[in-house]
Amino acid sequence: MRWILVAVVVLAATVREAMPQCLTDEDRIKILGVNQELHEVVDFGFELYKELELGPATSFLATGRNLFFSPYSVWSAFVLAYFGSGGKTEAELESALGMVDKINTLTKLRALELTYDLRRSTGSSYTFNLANRIYIDAASPVRDCIKNILFREIAETDFRNTFKAANDINDFVSETTQGRIPRMLEESDLKDAQMVLVNAAFFKGIWKYNFLSNNTFLAPFRTDPYLSFLEETGKPLNVAEMVSMMNQTGSFKYGDSKDLEAQILELPYEGGAMSMFLLLPGEEGPSGFGRTVASLSSASLSKAMRTMKPNTVNVQLPRFNMSVELIDELEAALKNLGIRSVFDPEHANFSSFAPTPRMSVSKAVHKAFIEVNEEGSEAAAATVIAVNIRTRPTPPVSFVCDRPFIFFIYDNDTENILFLGVFRNHREAL
Incomplete structure (x- = not known):
């Protein structure tokens, strides 16, 4: 195994502590515990896979196409949307993602981030990077408490300058994936955009027992x-x-x-x-x-x-390599899982991000690449x-x-x- 990577134009998150009136009525919640029970993450991934593989609007099985994606990346992306959601949008995300509440989800996501950070700091034998960014238009100011929670992920930009905004996003994805996905978005994808949610993941591993x-x-x-x-x-x-x-x-x-x-x-x-x-x-x-x-x-x-x-x-x-792009298929599969209002400007509710009305996810793009070969340690x-x-x-x-x-x-x-x-x-x- 040499390279595996994926990028998702949706989102994902890490959090240090929750501030007043953002995720809870309590003034401050510190994330101290570690919870590695992830059956709901695995189940969400399998349900999404089944929709992509067998769903009438996508059906990779019927059309005989290869498929490769990161279910964890998509899950973590929409978890970040969940943190900023309210009303029906919050209920749909909570149900589809298998979540109990935002604080429990926050704890779980933070624990995962700490796990991978610790492995990197102690010199693990593989490379796994997960980088997340929420690009919100400067004309739609983000609530201060959300900035505190998502201090690594929030980035304000001017979507009126689509050329610069697209370059910034593409550079971020390219850097995280070490150049394997050099271009994620076109300028045209950002027309009338208010929020772009980006997730990029990269994995490199070597077989324990390699193929000669x-x-x-x-x-x-x-x-x-x-x-x-x-x-x-x-x-x-x-x-x-x-x-x-x-x-x-x-x-x-x-x-x-x-x-x-x-x-x-x-x-x-x-x-x-x-x-x-x-x-x-x-x-x-x-x-x-x-x-x-x-x-x-x-x-x-x-x-x-x-x-x-x-x-x-x-x-x-x-021995193979595979490059897969999911755009319409991803949106169709997510809607079949019950995540619908996030894509609808009339009904999406992201009031926890910003009070701007009609803020919605206009496009979800998932690009993934994998190469499998004989390489391993001598x-x-x-x-x-x-x-x-x-x-x-x-x-x-x-x-x-x-x-x-x-x-x-x-x-x-x-x-x-x-x-x-x-x-x-x-x-x-x-």
Whole structure:
């Protein structure tokens, strides 16, 4: 794994302390506790994924497209909108995000921020940066208490100068993503804008047990289970159906979940805090894939993970990179989840941000990029399963991703899904 990153034109937040009459009737609430129970974050991510994958207005499954996004990034973005919301808008966000109240949410978000800050300060073996910014038009002054709460995120700008505003936003995203997303918005996107909510995330990790490049080989990828192959050879009739398949046999945590109707495998990154998990539906084709998607929840995933055990596994995984942009699909999916009024100038209520009427989110853009390859540390290159030669070795379990599969980047400590994707169209991933 080399690079993964995402940017969202919505929002996300960190908070030091709440000031009077912003989030609570109390004068001051200090955020001291740490709460890492994140099942509602995972469930929101899965529900959003299901809408993108299966929803009639989006349906990545039906159209055969790859998908990659950061559910945590989208969740944290709309959590920031939640802090500034009121009335019906607040109720919709609270329900869709699985929140109890703003103070509880504030505590959770702050605890996550502190977790990642501490890891960076102690020299973690991976890089994960999450940067957030709320651009509000200078003509719509932000309430002082919100400025105190979101002191790192609030930025006032002059949206009448769309050229400068767009450049400032694009520079912010480019810097956070180390140039992988150099341009997020065009000037035209800022026409009549009053508030632009930006979130950018960046991840870089190295496999704990890397794939050796000389073990990578060309292999068929069966996007369509009924694709015609040459008899006996197993090779597709069209060479365009071939992928560069990474290959290794080693000791990995593996399970076969009846609830998910899929095999599940963990590929850890160096340091152990982060892993990529792979889900390979048991039945080939759209119907089997759809059943696995429909079964995803924090509870079913947690149950599947508890049954995983170390096993000798032959892993075959395509080498790929993927770039995905969500605009209309994201808005349609969010509306199907009940987040509607934030996009409606007549009904959006962001009175906690500023008293300006008719302030709404005019556009949500999510751009994501991932590259998966053989790279890993040199020390891990020779790491394989040790087999006792005095006993008959157990044949390895096969985990061959030669057909559509789901993958996600998982924080093992906070039990949080940071990035989630589907590889099904190898032509899009070259």
